[in-house]
Amino acid sequence: MQQPDGSFTLHDSGEIDIRGVYCALAIAKLLRIPIYTDEDQGSNLFADSVAWILSCQNYEGGFGAAPGHEAHGGYTFCGVAVLAILDKLHLCNIDALLRWVSNRQMKYEGGFSGRTNKLVDGCYSFWNGAVIPIIQTWLARNEALQEYILVCCQNKSCGGLTDKPGRQPDFYHCCYVISGFAVAQHNFDDPTVIGVKENLLNPTHLLYNVPFDSLHSFEKFFLESPKS
Numbered sequence: 001m002q003q004p005d006g007s008f009t010l011h012d013s014g015e016i017d018i019r020g021v022y023c024a025l026a027i028a029k030l031l032r033i034p035i036y037t038d039e040d041q042g043s044n045l046f047a048d049s050v051a052w053i054l055s056c057q058n059y060e061g062g063f064g065a066a067p068g069h070e071a072h073g074g075y076t077f078c079g080v081a082v083l084a085i086l087d088k089l090h091l092c093n094i095d096a097l098l099r100w101v102s103n104r105q106m107k108y109e110g111g112f113s114g115r116t117n118k119l120v121d122g123c124y125s126f127w128n129g130a131v132i133p134i135i136q137t138w139l140a141r142n143e144a145l146q147e148y149i150l151v152c153c154q155n156k157s158c159g160g161l162t163d164k165p166g167r168q169p170d171f172y173h174c175c176y177v178i179s180g181f182a183v184a185q186h187n188f189d190d191p192t193v194i195g196v197k198e199n200l201l202n203p204t205h206l207l208y209n210v211p212f213d214s215l216h217s218f219e220k221f222f223l224e225s226p227k228s
């Protein structure tokens with residue numbers, strides 16, 4: 001799946017976009033496949049991927065699916081997560097990235113849009129909401145984001161979570177809306193909870209979006225598995 005320029009296809013003979021690099025790297029990291037990017041440390045499986053990821057950051061500051069594409073919240077998360085896992089985040093234009101992602105949070109609604117001049121969508125509560133703490137800044141208005149999710153994203157007639165009021169819930173939005181809710185609560189040392197105390201969720205890992213205990217169990221399993 002890996003291409004000569006460091007990008008990855010999403011399947012055999014499939015399209016190339018930034019999600020492929022993130023998925024490949026996350027799998028390699030969790031399965032303890034060497035991911036070193038320095039020649040003197042052995043495997044350099046993702047060495048060319050860093051430059052390719054950096055080329056996906058466009059003039060707006062966010063990352064697109066591929067070089068020259070429009071900045072998008074989901075693709076920006078994938079690019080930022082790859083650079084963070086590889087400890088190369090400092091190589092991108094952090095100032096432009098922060099400007100773009102912070103401008104995606106709408107002043108009135110409190111939620112995030114995924115692209116410039118688009119409406120708020122609950123799933124970007126995670127895709128954009130996680131980028132800000134990954135960069136280790138605190139520019140998001142976490143209380144406003146939680147209020148948007150509680151007031152606008154819950155379907156009170158049939159349950160589930162949606163992208164915006166009036167839409168039907170689905171598994172995708174349930175996952176990423178509630179993940180963004182957890183991120184908004186745990187941006188600081190002490191959780192910030194809007195509403196009743198029962199609203200508090202367990203934290204999720206910012207780079208892999210799984211609970212920490214599940215991640216530790218997964219890593220322990222593969223650490224102790226025999227190497228073939």
